[in-house]
Amino acid sequence: MANKRSTTNLAQKLLRAFLQHSSTSTNTSTSTSSRKTNAHSTNSKFSHKCYKTKVIDVEGCLLKSCSTFPYFMVVALEAGGGGLLRGLLLLLSYPFICLLGNEIGFKFMVMLTFCGLRKESLVRVGRAILPKHLLEDVSLQGFEMLKKMENGHGRVICVSRMPRVMIEAFLREYLEVEYVLGRELKVLGGFYTGFMQGGEEGEKVLELKEVLKDCSYEISASAFVGFSSSTFVKSQFPLSSYCKEILLVDKEEKKRWQASPRERYPKPLIFHDGRLAFRPTPLNTLFMFLWLPLGFILALLRLTVSLSLPYKLSTPVLAMTNMKWRLLGSGEKTITISEYQYHHSKTTNKRGRLFVCNHRTLIDPIYISVAINRPVHAVSYSLSRVSEILSPISTVRLTRNRNKDATIMGQLLDRGESVVVCPEGTTCREPYLLRFSPLFTELSDEVVPVAVNVRTSMFYATTAGGWKCFDPLYYLMNPSMCYEVQFLEKIDTSDVKVRWYSSTDMANQVQHEIGKALGFKCTMLTRKDKYMMLAGNDGIVGKS
Numbered sequence: 001m002a003n004k005r006s007t008t009n010l011a012q013k014l015l016r017a018f019l020q021h022s023s024t025s026t027n028t029s030t031s032t033s034s035r036k037t038n039a040h041s042t043n044s045k046f047s048h049k050c051y052k053t054k055v056i057d058v059e060g061c062l063l064k065s066c067s068t069f070p071y072f073m074v075v076a077l078e079a080g081g082g083g084l085l086r087g088l089l090l091l092l093s094y095p096f097i098c099l100l101g102n103e104i105g106f107k108f109m110v111m112l113t114f115c116g117l118r119k120e121s122l123v124r125v126g127r128a129i130l131p132k133h134l135l136e137d138v139s140l141q142g143f144e145m146l147k148k149m150e151n152g153h154g155r156v157i158c159v160s161r162m163p164r165v166m167i168e169a170f171l172r173e174y175l176e177v178e179y180v181l182g183r184e185l186k187v188l189g190g191f192y193t194g195f196m197q198g199g200e201e202g203e204k205v206l207e208l209k210e211v212l213k214d215c216s217y218e219i220s221a222s223a224f225v226g227f228s229s230s231t232f233v234k235s236q237f238p239l240s241s242y243c244k245e246i247l248l249v250d251k252e253e254k255k256r257w258q259a260s261p262r263e264r265y266p267k268p269l270i271f272h273d274g275r276l277a278f279r280p281t282p283l284n285t286l287f288m289f290l291w292l293p294l295g296f297i298l299a300l301l302r303l304t305v306s307l308s309l310p311y312k313l314s315t316p317v318l319a320m321t322n323m324k325w326r327l328l329g330s331g332e333k334t335i336t337i338s339e340y341q342y343h344h345s346k347t348t349n350k351r352g353r354l355f356v357c358n359h360r361t362l363i364d365p366i367y368i369s370v371a372i373n374r375p376v377h378a379v380s381y382s383l384s385r386v387s388e389i390l391s392p393i394s395t396v397r398l399t400r401n402r403n404k405d406a407t408i409m410g411q412l413l414d415r416g417e418s419v420v421v422c423p424e425g426t427t428c429r430e431p432y433l434l435r436f437s438p439l440f441t442e443l444s445d446e447v448v449p450v451a452v453n454v455r456t457s458m459f460y461a462t463t464a465g466g467w468k469c470f471d472p473l474y475y476l477m478n479p480s481m482c483y484e485v486q487f488l489e490k491i492d493t494s495d496v497k498v499r500w501y502s503s504t505d506m507a508n509q510v511q512h513e514i515g516k517a518l519g520f521k522c523t524m525l526t527r528k529d530k531y532m533m534l535a536g537n538d539g540i541v542g543k544s
Contacts (some may be wrong), residue, residue, distance in 0.1 A: 054149045058160040058167060061249055062142035062175075063134070064257050068106075068162055069094065070137075071130060072113045073280040075166065078129050079121045084292075086113070091285050107196065110163065110185070115194030119187055124465055127169040128534040129274035134170045135265060136279070139257035143264055146175060155179060163196070174267045262431075270432045270525065273464045273534045275474055277456050288458060291479060295458075299476035307392055311370045322479060325367050328451075328486040352417040354409075356440055357450035358433055358514050359422035361461040362387055362471055364452050367483045368420050369393050376418040379409055381425055381527075386469035402439060409443050420450075423507065425527035427462040431520040434527070436511040438503035445494040449510050451486040451517040464534035486517055 059068065077087040090112050097105040114122075149156045157179040160167045164182030171177040184197040262269070278284055302323055305314050315325070355376070357364055365378035369392075379396045388395050396412070398405045412419050423436040440447060454461075461475030475481065491510055495501035508522075515522045 053155050055157045063137045064139045070280045076113050078274050079117050079125045094282050111194035114192040117192050122165045126165050131170040132272035140260040141257050143260045271530050275459050277460050295477035302476045325483040352413045354444040354447045355420045355450050356447045357452050359424045359427045360454045365420035367485050371485045376420050377412050378420050384469040390472050433515045433520050433522045435524045436507040438507035441493045441496045441503045441506040446490050446492050449488040449514050451514045453484045456481045
């Protein structure tokens with residue numbers, strides 16, 4: 001105890017000495033233990049000083065928004081059964097949370113969000129769902145500040161008032177932060193109780209010492225700290241008394257911060273899960289809950305129209321409900337619909353045409369069928385029974401056995417049927433293309449690449465860790481959506497059969513053409529990579 005008290009006194013002396021020196025050199029007086037600077041001056045200040053340990057506040061210096069409500073709403077909606085009821089309760093309690101004040105209201109929000117949730121479900125949400133929402137809220141100025149810190153010498157520590165399970169995976173995997181300090185939640189029998197463990201100064205200091213394997217004197221003598229307000233420094237982060245210098249981000253300056261463009265992300269966001277395609281602020285969430293009853297009725301109406309009317313009639317009717325699609329062109333190289341229909345009418349005794357498209361949702365083949373106004377067969381590796389029943393076109397399950405799958409698709413083509421294959425093997429929401437399986441290049445002498453993209457306003461129509469049978473329902477419940485279909489120039493694949501050209505190289509060529517048409521980046525990631533990251537399994541869906 002004596003050693004700890006002497007160390008604390010030493011840290012306080014260092015802080016007072018620094019403040020006295022600062023006030024003397026600038027000929028100004030201050031009544032607080034820190035100095036406010038905006039984002040630009042903070043970066044400039046940091047560029048001229050090198051500290052052994054740098055500490056940055058996530059909410060104050062990285063995120064543009066000062067509210068953590070959207071992230072708790074994501075947890076409430078996505079972390080387990082009864083998500084809609086939990087989310088509704090959190091939304092209705094939001095005015096009361098604001099009245100309770102900063103710390104008490106925050107603890108009450110944590111209680112409503114986490115009480116009764118399984119620990120395993122929160123790990124998945126923190127790894128697969130929250131990073132997307134957090135990355136979109138990180139400012140360009142915050143990225144630049146963090147990059148300067150990481151490029152310097154010493155350690156970078158990110159501190160957050162949010163529970164560690166919410167932010168640790170995001171900071172470690174996407175911002176490449178090595179040390180993360182957050183609040184801990186109490187667990188009982190594998191379930192969260194909703195209570196946070198004590199965050200007293202002594203516990204935080206011991207945790208930081210254990211992480212850094214340093215003594216408190218070294219912490220106090222060599223740390224850079226950035227916060228958003230002096231109130232937060234004193235009440236929520238008592239470790240600030242151990243820091244040599246504290247720089248505050250000006251609130252007015254923070255309001256002008258810009259969102260970071262995707263290309264500036266330290267690690268690209270390729271995979272993410274969850275149903276929400278919007279930022280769940282209180283107002284947006286309120287609109288979602290008001291929309292849900294009407295959206296469910298509208299989804300049933302759209303489904304009925306799609307299944308009962310031919311394409312020529314259903315398309316304008318669905319467009320009246322804001323369910324639209326567009327046929328895009330790319331000049332002379334684009335295969336037009338009239339060209340395809342002419343080819344089909346003149347070659348009824350020949351093999352069918354093989355369409356190869358990237359995979360955005362399970363509805364991709366349906367819109368290809370709508371575009372050419374003819375039935376097609378959609379082949380898929382993983383398809384729920386509900387999706388098969390609701391599909392207005394023929395669906396064929398593949399077995400993941402290369403020879404059997406080649407035989408199945410070859411028989412369809414031999415009968416003159418048109419086949420749509422998505423060689424990525426799984427959907428990808430972001431502007432990236434996964435590796436194309438080369439089997440399709442061995443099935444036909446030519447293929448037609450099709451570039452598809454979809455824009456939704458409220459819900460994603462895909463999931464990795466949720467119920468896939470609800471994918472069509474979530475798509476149809478969107479207030480507005482638009483599919484874009486673009487037929488590209490036919491590609492001759494006959495050289496693959498005579499082994500003059502590698503099937504893998506041919507598949508990569510088709511991937512490149514589709515990626516270029518969409519403006520997407522091509523990757524070598526696979527279906528297994530996606531599901532192992534998002535759901536911890538291989539992504540195979542059972543028949544039931």
